[in-house]
Amino acid sequence: MMTTINEETIFSVIIKGSLALLMVLAIAGFALFSAQTGRGILAGGCIAIVNFIWLRSVIQRILGLLPARPNMYAQMRFIVRISVTGLLLYFLITSGWFSLAGLLVGLSIIIINIIALSLYCALRTGG
Numbered sequence: 001m002m003t004t005i006n007e008e009t010i011f012s013v014i015i016k017g018s019l020a021l022l023m024v025l026a027i028a029g030f031a032l033f034s035a036q037t038g039r040g041i042l043a044g045g046c047i048a049i050v051n052f053i054w055l056r057s058v059i060q061r062i063l064g065l066l067p068a069r070p071n072m073y074a075q076m077r078f079i080v081r082i083s084v085t086g087l088l089l090y091f092l093i094t095s096g097w098f099s100l101a102g103l104l105v106g107l108s109i110i111i112i113n114i115i116a117l118s119l120y121c122a123l124r125t126g127g
Helices: 010-033 035-065 070-095 100-107 109-124
Strands: none
Touching: 010 035, 010 100, 010 109, 035 070, 035 100, 035 109, 070 100, 100 109
């Protein structure tokens, strides 16, 4: 059964597609390259997906709850999200357990999926 892609389902389609792509790339990284590369892809992909979900939840809170100072709220959440991601990446890179190339591929999972989904939608509608 094919899911209709619209404004209500786009987020879940992106997450499901990203998880599927993450599993394929992580298995390929383990099988074709090394355990470090596979771990890097897996860690980078998990960070990217969690970051994407976190960003969406902040945007929904801003638009749904309308805090007293939405600009300040958005800026503080952005700084916290980027700081947590930066610290996590710092520790992953300096640990030596993860390939930097694998991390970069994993961090690109969401972007790759969004581009593929955009191409699919454009080709499906004939545009």
